[in-house]
Amino acid sequence: MLKKEVTLGIDIGGTNTKVGIVDRDGECLANSVMATRAEEPIEFFLPRLYHTIDAMVSPFLESINILGIGIGAPNANFYTGLIEQPANLKWADKTPLAKLVEDNYKIPVKLTNDAKAAAIGEMKFGVAKGMKNFMVLTLGTGLGSGIVVNGEVVYGADGYAGEFGHVIVNANGRTCGGGRRGCLEAYVSATGICRTVYKLLADYPDPSELRDIPFHELSAEMITESALRGDKIALEAFEYTGRIFGMKLADLVAILSPEAIILFGGLTRSKELLFEPTRKYMEEYMFPIFRNKIKLLASGLEGANTAVLGASALMWNELDKTKV
């Protein structure tokens, strides 16, 4: 029997690590999940990862041919295969994760961060099929970006291109981390919109159900629900977020002239509450030659296996390159 060609996708998050077997069409044959245990060193993590993968793969051993492994992980460098100074993982400053996994399985392994993996995922399997110039923005705890230009992911000179979450909205604005002020992700992310709600509660006297919620219990989901119930402060928080986001997207468009901007991640579950003001202000602030040309799209990969699909797509993309 001819074995089916597949790649493995691994997505390492701060809480969970997901793995999956993905074929060339983006079908997920199987998947599994384990706790990342961010406080553990890599020496404890890897045996658990291999065990999880082997258990998932074993029923398929006769029927699949694993061509390679793609990994999406925080602070991952595609060029070097290193995880460098991961803020949320107790690993060494420079962990050669790609090489470690490659040495174990003796098949090609490629590594990149989650937003770049998502961009490749959209290009291979999602709404960016056939597009050569687009970007994926992931709106979760922070704001990540994966940019594609001329059909290739932008890694830049050092592998760290795509830090769109750290463009500056206001040099005297909200603190971000490491003493920085006014980064976009301090405004436009699941945590950013919570900060905006508190700012608005301070600025305006309007009644709001959000006045009953302590800061540390507030979530983007709660703001979405309040907005859907017509809460003025919650609605204004989306307007405020969309104005800042739209203005910075207009800058991104002026620089790169993409065909589409694809939004992904927790905050996008608020759907048109976020999309409508973002689109409106993006068009308003946009340089006229780009107006009414740029598609603002929701991810085509939403679902349980999204991150695994992206990681797998990273390896499919590499395999396609070598085919020529």
Add this chain to the structure above:
Amino acid sequence: MLKKEVTLGIDIGGTNTKVGIVDRDGECLANSVMATRAEEPIEFFLPRLYHTIDAMVSPFLESINILGIGIGAPNANFYTGLIEQPANLKWADKTPLAKLVEDNYKIPVKLTNDAKAAAIGEMKFGVAKGMKNFMVLTLGTGLGSGIVVNGEVVYGADGYAGEFGHVIVNANGRTCGGGRRGCLEAYVSATGICRTVYKLLADYPDPSELRDIPFHELSAEMITESALRGDKIALEAFEYTGRIFGMKLADLVAILSPEAIILFGGLTRSKELLFEPTRKYMEEYMFPIFRNKIKLLASGLEGANTAVLGASALMWNELDKTKV
């Protein structure tokens, strides 16, 4: 005798149009210049252009083999070969310039705008030799940009990527054109720094030799000369310009992680007066992982034939692509 392979470079400016014969090493064998006469229709411009080219080429007819023509021009679209709605030329809304010249000479013709031509010029013949990720910013009357990612010029989905002069510094800031507010080029350009001097003369009571100069007579060169004589307002104008420029360059670095940023054009003749504050603020506002990595360079093509070299490099670059 084996004929020398060359391309022609044509640079169409608002005032002058320059042409040159350039070999594969970026040596300019000959060049010529004619008035553009922006008020004339294209039907008058083209015969004069052909005459200028033919007169320049005729002494070399026995010794050169012209492989193609590259043209740098305002509002030029590489994808379509059109000049679209040129603000400073009395041509039709859409002039198929590449095709018109190609039909006349029966050799390949490529077209792009001046900043993108400059980027290719730096990559082939200037300080960006061997670089895969960099950008050239042209600081003249306006601010243009040519961006290279993964070794290729970024044209974007529609050919108009690289409008870095129109990212927004301040949504309520200086008017730019067409009702827009706060575009970068309203601050960082030869005209932008003149506006800054007038703002500073209004804001501060300090004595300045620039108080004697009417707005319409003020030039970037005069501000440079005043600054070199220690004039406080002129020096502060460069500091103000460098702060805004540095902050927006930090954004560009976060997005694209270039190896170098190359500055070009009239305002850069002020040298360290501009470079020093720009570098200082770029580093200050930069996301930490990029600090002390990005080279801020002066063009390696400065001189009379710069724009012609860039236009010629555009065609050399195309010829190299087809060689494989």
